[in-house]
Amino acid sequence: MKMNIKIWRQAFQTTRGNFQTYILENMDDNMSFLEMLDVLNEKILHEGGDPVSFSHDCREGICGSCGVVINGRVHGPLQGVTTCQIYMRHLKHYKTLVIEPWRARAFPIIKDLVTDRQAFDRILQAGGYISINTGGIPDANATPIGRHIADQAFAAASCIGCGACVAACPNASANLFVSAKISHLAFLPQGQPEKNHRVESMLKAMDKEGFGNCSNTAACEFECPKGITLKNIAKLNREYFEALFRSSLEEHPTHPHHGKGDEVAHAAFHDTHEK
Amino acid sequence: MNKLNPNTPDGNLANKWKDQLFNFKLVNPANKRKFDIIVIGCGLAGSSAAASLAELGYNIKIFTYHDSPRRAHSIAAQGGINAAKNYQNDGDNVHRLFYDTIKGGDFRSREANVHRLAEISEKIIDQCVAQGVPFARDYGGHLDNRSFGGAQVSRTFYAKGQTGQQLLLGAYGALNRQIHKKKVTVYNYHEMLDLVVIDGKAVGVVTRDLRTGEISSHAAHAIVLASGGYSNIFYLSTNAKASNATAIWRAHKKGAFFANPCFTQIHPTCIPASGHYQSKLTLMSESLRNDGRVWVPKKKNDGRYPEQIPQNERDYFLERKYPSFGNLVPRDVAARNIKEVCDEGFGVGSTGLAVYLDFEDAIKRLGEEEIESKYGNLFEMYELITGDDPFVTPMKIYPAAHYTMGGLWVDYNLMSTIPGLFVLGEANFSDHGANRLGASALMQGLADGYFVIPYTLGNYLATANVGKPDVQSPEFKEAEKSISTETGKMLASNGTTTPDEIHRKLGEIMRDYVGMARNAAGLKIANAEIQKLKQEFKNNLKISMQSENLNDSLEKAGRVKDFLELAELMAEDALQRNESCGGHFRTEYQTPEGEALRNDRKFAHVSAWEYIGKNKQHKLHIEKLKFEYIKLSSRSYK
Numbered sequence: 026m027k028m029n030i031k032i033w034r035q036a037f038q039t040t041r042g043n044f045q046t047y048i049l050e051n052m053d054d055n056m057s058f059l060e061m062l063d064v065l066n067e068k069i070l071h072e073g074g075d076p077v078s079f080s081h082d083c084r085e086g087i088c089g090s091c092g093v094v095i096n097g098r099v100h101g102p103l104q105g106v107t108t109c110q111i112y113m114r115h116l117k118h119y120k121t122l123v124i125e126p127w128r129a130r131a132f133p134i135i136k137d138l139v140t141d142r143q144a145f146d147r148i149l150q151a152g153g154y155i156s157i158n159t160g161g162i163p164d165a166n167a168t169p170i171g172r173h174i175a176d177q178a179f180a181a182a183s184c185i186g187c188g189a190c191v192a193a194c195p196n197a198s199a200n201l202f203v204s205a206k207i208s209h210l211a212f213l214p215q216g217q218p219e220k221n222h223r224v225e226s227m228l229k230a231m232d233k234e235g236f237g238n239c240s241n242t243a244a245c246e247f248e249c250p251k252g253i254t255l256k257n258i259a260k261l262n263r264e265y266f267e268a269l270f271r272s273s274l275e276e277h278p279t280h281p282h283h284g285k286g287d288e289v290a291h292a293a294f295h296d297t298h299e300k
Numbered sequence: 301m302n303k304l305n306p307n308t309p310d311g312n313l314a315n316k317w318k319d320q321l322f323n324f325k326l327v328n329p330a331n332k333r334k335f336d337i338i339v340i341g342c343g344l345a346g347s348s349a350a351a352s353l354a355e356l357g358y359n360i361k362i363f364t365y366h367d368s369p370r371r372a373h374s375i376a377a378q379g380g381i382n383a384a385k386n387y388q389n390d391g392d393n394v395h396r397l398f399y400d401t402i403k404g405g406d407f408r409s410r411e412a413n414v415h416r417l418a419e420i421s422e423k424i425i426d427q428c429v430a431q432g433v434p435f436a437r438d439y440g441g442h443l444d445n446r447s448f449g450g451a452q453v454s455r456t457f458y459a460k461g462q463t464g465q466q467l468l469l470g471a472y473g474a475l476n477r478q479i480h481k482k483k484v485t486v487y488n489y490h491e492m493l494d495l496v497v498i499d500g501k502a503v504g505v506v507t508r509d510l511r512t513g514e515i516s517s518h519a520a521h522a523i524v525l526a527s528g529g530y531s532n533i534f535y536l537s538t539n540a541k542a543s544n545a546t547a548i549w550r551a552h553k554k555g556a557f558f559a560n561p562c563f564t565q566i567h568p569t570c571i572p573a574s575g576h577y578q579s580k581l582t583l584m585s586e587s588l589r590n591d592g593r594v595w596v597p598k599k600k601n602d603g604r605y606p607e608q609i610p611q612n613e614r615d616y617f618l619e620r621k622y623p624s625f626g627n628l629v630p631r632d633v634a635a636r637n638i639k640e641v642c643d644e645g646f647g648v649g650s651t652g653l654a655v656y657l658d659f660e661d662a663i664k665r666l667g668e669e670e671i672e673s674k675y676g677n678l679f680e681m682y683e684l685i686t687g688d689d690p691f692v693t694p695m696k697i698y699p700a701a702h703y704t705m706g707g708l709w710v711d712y713n714l715m716s717t718i719p720g721l722f723v724l725g726e727a728n729f730s731d732h733g734a735n736r737l738g739a740s741a742l743m744q745g746l747a748d749g750y751f752v753i754p755y756t757l758g759n760y761l762a763t764a765n766v767g768k769p770d771v772q773s774p775e776f777k778e779a780e781k782s783i784s785t786e787t788g789k790m791l792a793s794n795g796t797t798t799p800d801e802i803h804r805k806l807g808e809i810m811r812d813y814v815g816m817a818r819n820a821a822g823l824k825i826a827n828a829e830i831q832k833l834k835q836e837f838k839n840n841l842k843i844s845m846q847s848e849n850l851n852d853s854l855e856k857a858g859r860v861k862d863f864l865e866l867a868e869l870m871a872e873d874a875l876q877r878n879e880s881c882g883g884h885f886r887t888e889y890q891t892p893e894g895e896a897l898r899n900d901r902k903f904a905h906v907s908a909w910e911y912i913g914k915n916k917q918h919k920l921h922i923e924k925l926k927f928e929y930i931k932l933s934s935r936s937y938k
């Protein structure tokens with residue numbers, strides 16, 4: 026297999042980038058896409074150049090490090106896989122591969138194909154967890170959780186934080202990513218006490234990072250390598266409106282619907298978010 | 301040979317940890333915030349430690365070379381996590397988990413540590429469930445279990461084939477919460493390049509920012525290393541590409557003894573390599589051996605498709621040789637048997653270096669749907685990589701380097717031979733002896749991080765009287781300077797061999813001579829070859845000189861340099877241990893049936909190596925292993 030490899034090269038975040046074309050020959054069907062980049066990099070290095078930087082680590086689709094756009098498709102032309110799970114046999118009908126980094130305001134390019142996705146971490150830091158300390162926990166089987174619920178929570182929790190949803194979205198929205206974490210925790214009984222605060226706080230953090238708004242193009246769902254569905258965004262919206270509704274109730278404590286359950290939830294919220 | 305003291309508390313095995321907890325000195329809550337702690341690595345052990353210590357009030361700085369703590373390689377663990385919950389009512393208990401682990405490790409681990417691990421195991425599951433880890437459940441809503449190699453009970457908790465991911469995201473959540481509270485500061489893209497020791501105590505690290513090349517010093521009252529294992533010394537392994545030994549090796553060179561470096565685990569079920577460009581190997585979870593049956597054709601070099609080979613012409617060699625454990629023998633036993641049948645010419649596939657792992661019977665017994673729900677994502681992964689569908693044709697598998705039981709020596713309190721330097725998870729040597737059982741790595745990482753270090757580190761701080769170190773002190777400056785010089789030297793080298801080429805070559809040496817089967821002659825060859833490669837590195841290295849930003853080749857070169865030195869020590873350790881045990885199989889020492897032959901009289905000990913200077917032989921120290929509660933027996937899975 027012989028191919029033209031056209032890659033985005035950019036030395037720094039602040040410098041201008043451009044495409045450079047390389048030619049690779051003798052590629053094997055069973056070579057992974059990233060192994061193709063390895064081979065290219067060894068070649069560049071031997072010729073005295075600077076190899077192409079790209080993110081990768083586990084190379085088995087679970088760490089979420091890798092991610093480039095190949096011929097216009099986020100994580101390449103296959104559905105349901107990460108960049109590291111693309112093999113040259115999947116690409117052999119192309120004469121040229123055009124390889125670009127994620128493009129989104131909230132993910133600045135560090136170098137070549139490497140983008141800075143730390144914005145995702147900051148969103149999760151704002152509330153993507155259950156507030157418990159280590160130790161003093163009741164037995165794991167004390168609260169049964171229906172298999173169906175557990176499976177749904179698991180499906181949402183399998184997001185790998187790769188950022189493909191943002192890269193695929195015409196608005197560079199992070200809604201799918203955020204909704205995956207919100208759903209994961211909102212499905213579980215353990216996630217209930219903080220659910221209102223969580224969604225508000227995470228969405229606020231998301232806005233601050235400069236991600237765009239969701240306009241329901243569903244490109245994210247289509248390109249997500251882990252099958253995170255739009256249902257999660259629907260759930261996110263429900264959770265958000267419910268939270269808004271609750272907090273409007275909390276401003277009017279005499280409201281007739283403000284029952285005992287809310288006080289418990291409210292107390293839990295304050296417990297876990299001590300200033 | 302000097303003797304090492306593990307500081308194991310006295311008293312009855314089952315009470316040691318409880319007594320120890322009571323005897324520990326505590327740091328007054330108000331004083332905790334006066335102490336700074338550095339954590340290196342953010343996998344299960346590092347993240348859980350950082351979060352738990354921060355909850356107590358200490359100030360934590362955590363360092364990772366990744367762009368986010370969530371990328372740590374723990375994320376890739378597939379199968380599960382053990383705990384002696386006995387939810388299946390199949391007779392499990394703490395003592396049984398303890399016994400299985402000691403036996404699985406071929407009687408080369410410390411009784412007291414392993415017992416503590418088994419005791420803590422139950423609490424880990426409670427903790428993770430409370431964090432929202434979505435473990436698999438049965439229809440009644442209770443936690444489900446599966447069994448793993450080396451155990452006859454079902455004690456493994458799992459989340460499909462993504463248990464490591466879910467546990468890590470749990471710990472990462474706990475960490476994020478503390479970052480939000482400003483009790484933890486996280487340094488992404490930072491690689492630890494040196495440990496700073498002042499007055500014999502570990503008080504800081506020097507790091508390099510991978511984006512800018514900036515070298516900086518960080519001081520603390522104690523350091524926690526949780527930087528993982530060194531399987532990537534084999535180049536092809538199941539580890540993530542960046543996993544490396546640099547943090548532990550550099551700490552070793554500052555005085556931390558390295559224990560049992562030759563104890564490495566080769567995982568039996570990985571997808572075989574397909575070509576010279578192969579960059580890593582992908583594991584297929586051990587849990588598959590619950591339902592998959594391992595076989596080869598009875599005829600050598602049988603060219604037929606597996607479907608064409610009738611039952612009576614197949615050799616289910618694990619079931620045949622080990623009737624009571626069958627396909628679920630421990631990893632080392634399975635891996636060695638697979639290698640043997642392939643060496644004898646029974647292997648399958650284009651290279652002959654593979655055996656079948658077949659689900660035909662399980663699919664008949666349980667139905668496709670059940671198999672899909674148990675192993676769905678593993679089957680998909682397999683199909684993606686190889687193009688074959690395991691529902692239709694059996695998987696092909698072959699062993700690959702996966703885990704390192706060896707690591708920095710630690711005492712009962714997880715402290716290394718440098719006071720103030722604690723080592724957790726795969727980076728230490730402690731609990732798995734000469735072979736780790738499946739689903740025990742996650743257990744150990746989280747036990748160390750959540751439930752051991754918060755107490756033992758507190759005791760150290762309460763008693764050691766460490767003053768607040770200063771990054772301006774000469775020790776820090778010297779370390780910074782030596783790193784700059786080292787980096788400068790590498791950047792100036794203008795040879796022709798790339799770090800990857802040297803690394804690949806090293807991997808071949810390690811695989812051929814320090815891999816699944818070793819012998820004295822081979823180990824000596826390995827040493828000679830490593831020396832040559834070290835010269836090649838010194839005189840003929842080629843890295844990119846153009847980048848002032850991320851520089852992969854420079855990072856790799858630094859790591860390969862450390863691997864080369866560690867490789868030498870591994871070979872030396874393997875040569876010195878004149879016995880076979882667990883993953884360390886010396887062909888000279890085997891029973892007539894070809895099983896590992898231990899020599900308990902001479903080698904029931906931990907070999908801990910001291911670095912005493914460049915180009916000097918390492919010095920060997922011995923920690924005798926006392927077995928008071930378990931009778932040493934020859935490990936049999938027949």
Ligand code: SF4
Pocket residue numbers: 183184185186187188189190191201202205248249250251252253
């Ligand atoms: S939602 Fe999907 S595409 Fe977005 S970060 Fe998660 S796994 Fe990646």
Ligand code: FES
Pocket residue numbers: 080081082083084085086087088089090091092107108109110
């Ligand atoms: S490299 Fe880990 S997901 Fe691709």
